[in-house]
Amino acid sequence: xxxxxxxxxxxxxxxxxxxxxxxxxxxxxxxxxxxxxxxxxxxxxxxxxxxxxxxxxxxxxxxxxxxxxxxxxxxxxxxxxxxxxxxxxxxxxxxxxxxxxxxxxxxxxxxxxxxxxxxxxxxxxxxxxxxxxxxxxx
Amino acid sequence: xxxxxxxxxxxxxxxxxxxxxxxxxxxxxxxxxxxxxxxxxxxxxxxxxxxxxxxxxxxxxxxxxxxxxxxxxxxxxxxxxxxxxxxxxxxxxxxxxxxxxxxxxxxxxxxxxxxxxxxxxxxxxxxxxxxxxxxxxx
Amino acid sequence: xxxxxxxxxxxxxxxxxxxxxxxxxxxxxxxxxxxxxxxxxxxxxxxxxxxxxxxxxxxxxxxxxxxxxxxxxxxxxxxxxxxxxxxxxxxxxxxxxxxxxxxxxxxxxxxxxxxxxxxxxxxxxxxxxxxxxxxxxx
Amino acid sequence: xxxxxxxxxxxxxxxxxxxxxxxxxxxxxxxxxxxxxxxxxxxxxxxxxxxxxxxxxxxxxxxxxxxxxxxxxxxxxxxxxxxxxxxxxxxxxxxxxxxxxxxxxxxxxxxxxxxxxxxxxxxxxxxxxxxxxxxxxx
Numbered sequence: 030x031x032x033x034x035x036x037x038x039x040x041x042x043x044x045x046x047x048x049x050x051x052x053x054x055x056x057x058x059x060x061x062x063x064x065x066x067x068x069x070x071x072x073x074x075x076x077x078x079x080x081x082x083x084x085x086x087x088x089x090x091x092x093x094x095x096x097x098x099x100x101x102x103x104x105x106x107x108x109x110x111x112x113x114x115x116x117x118x119x120x121x122x123x124x125x126x127x128x129x130x131x132x133x134x135x136x137x138x139x140x141x142x143x144x145x146x147x148x149x150x151x152x153x154x155x156x157x158x159x160x161x162x163x164x165x166x167x
Numbered sequence: 168x169x170x171x172x173x174x175x176x177x178x179x180x181x182x183x184x185x186x187x188x189x190x191x192x193x194x195x196x197x198x199x200x201x202x203x204x205x206x207x208x209x210x211x212x213x214x215x216x217x218x219x220x221x222x223x224x225x226x227x228x229x230x231x232x233x234x235x236x237x238x239x240x241x242x243x244x245x246x247x248x249x250x251x252x253x254x255x256x257x258x259x260x261x262x263x264x265x266x267x268x269x270x271x272x273x274x275x276x277x278x279x280x281x282x283x284x285x286x287x288x289x290x291x292x293x294x295x296x297x298x299x300x301x302x303x304x305x
Numbered sequence: 306x307x308x309x310x311x312x313x314x315x316x317x318x319x320x321x322x323x324x325x326x327x328x329x330x331x332x333x334x335x336x337x338x339x340x341x342x343x344x345x346x347x348x349x350x351x352x353x354x355x356x357x358x359x360x361x362x363x364x365x366x367x368x369x370x371x372x373x374x375x376x377x378x379x380x381x382x383x384x385x386x387x388x389x390x391x392x393x394x395x396x397x398x399x400x401x402x403x404x405x406x407x408x409x410x411x412x413x414x415x416x417x418x419x420x421x422x423x424x425x426x427x428x429x430x431x432x433x434x435x436x437x438x439x440x441x442x443x
Numbered sequence: 444x445x446x447x448x449x450x451x452x453x454x455x456x457x458x459x460x461x462x463x464x465x466x467x468x469x470x471x472x473x474x475x476x477x478x479x480x481x482x483x484x485x486x487x488x489x490x491x492x493x494x495x496x497x498x499x500x501x502x503x504x505x506x507x508x509x510x511x512x513x514x515x516x517x518x519x520x521x522x523x524x525x526x527x528x529x530x531x532x533x534x535x536x537x538x539x540x541x542x543x544x545x546x547x548x549x550x551x552x553x554x555x556x557x558x559x560x561x562x563x564x565x566x567x568x569x570x571x572x573x574x575x576x577x578x579x580x581x
Binding site for chain 2: 455456458459460462463465467512513
């Protein structure tokens with residue numbers, strides 16, 4: 030199992046008039062985490078797209094338990110939480126100075142350039158399975 | 168029960184290189200629907216904030232079942248799905264030419280300007296309850 | 306000469322921690338105005354792209370003279386300010402309750418799907434010229 | 444004179460259906476460059492705001508001469524181009540693998556928390572002048 034970790038300084042433009050980060054920003058951070066993990070296991074997402082495998086998000090959830098604002102740096106942890114032949118799911122935590130401020134998850138299906146569902150390429154499937162959050166049992 | 172309905176033309180800036188709307192855009196549309204519903208029941212959100220009641224999002228989910236792109240107009244339906252003295256939840260559907268393309272939900276807690284939890288003002292509580300998606304009854 | 310006018314409610318997500326609209330938002334409003342004008346003169350931009358004419362922004366300017374925040378509705382006026390065989394420019398004003406709060410301009414070149422410069426299609430050129438802000442002189 | 448340099452990986456969400464970065468993204472990068480420069484000369488912008496000096500953007504320009512897309516890393520260079528007692532201007536270049544892809548500029552006025560114009564704090568004025576792009580002459 031692999032956890033990908035990346036830090037991001039909160040952008041001014043990511044805040045809103047409540048003087049915290051707008052809740053949609055977590056999705057952008059998850060995206061940075063997820064594409065960082067894919068790069069780390071040898072499959073940069075821009076190369077996957079070039080080769081004809083796209084991963085649109087079909088479901089997402091986020092639970093925000095702390096606040097973060099401009100001036101903070103957050104740490105995004107990403108894990109592979111589920112792998113199937115045609116879909117993959119990631120889970121995320123966002124921390125500020127070690128304190129959890131959000132958790133989330135995204136599910137993706139694989140499609141080709143014509144938006145038709147497809148199998149994940151085998152080498153990618155294998156790499157994702159090797160990095161699954163919870164090994165498949167005993 | 169009240170359903171608030173609003174139409175939005177997809178903005179070019181809301182698309183991404185996959186030539187569909189970026190998945191985070193649904194949250195912006197939910198926000199438009201939710202604040203539209205609040206205005207419709209007599210509590211414009213900007214007035215609520217002015218009077219010291221803020222509604223940060225503490226949880227959200229979205230399930231995307233169809234695609235939408237620049238050139239489309241979507242219809243956002245918003246409903247009040249849960250009301251408590253200190254929190255409220257909304258549910259959403261997004262349709263394109265009558266076809267469902269996404270569903271979602273957000274949960275909010277009420278805080279004051281110092282970010283301390285507070286009760287929803289009674290008149291607002293009442294108005295929200297009158298518009299609850301499913302009546303609380305037998 | 307044609308002025309295209311469109312109204313937009315300020316989105317909560319468009320504000321920042323300064324409790325005004327983030328300055329980049331004006332570009333998104335200009336985009337709404339510009340594509341609205343193109344639609345009004347018979348050339349919806351999504352159709353232009355489908356037919357192989359893309360209009361990337363190669364230059365923009367914006368001067369912000371007033372403030373706007375969530376709760377406001379702004380009025381965006383768009384005019385065609387320059388037309389050449391391979392480029393077009395638009396000018397914009399943003400008003401809040403009749404008061405000017407920003408002016409701006411964008412310049413665009415025409416390219417094809419392979420990102421190669423091209424001439425604007427003749428019917429579009431003609432329509433743009435008919436709507437030029439300042440008639441080509443006595 | 445000081446040039447502040449920072450690198451940014453292009454975010455997927457920053458692209459649009461033209462499969463390049465949306466033109467408004469350059470403003471977000473300028474913001475990262477500008478606040479990075481302020482931090483580097485000892486005046487982190489979030490601390491300035493805390494102490495009651497805000498720097499809203501009152502004018503901006505951007506000229507885009509190259510393309511950049513998801514998968515690229517860009518380098519943002521920021522310089523102080525003008526300093527007055529109540530306003531400051533910055534200039535920017537964005538490069539991709541050493542090649543210039545955009546230039547830009549922003550002008551800011553200093554205001555207090557009540558949005559009233561104010562003088563820049565003297566120590567900040569001094570630090571900005573020491574880092575002016577072009578020394579004030581022979």
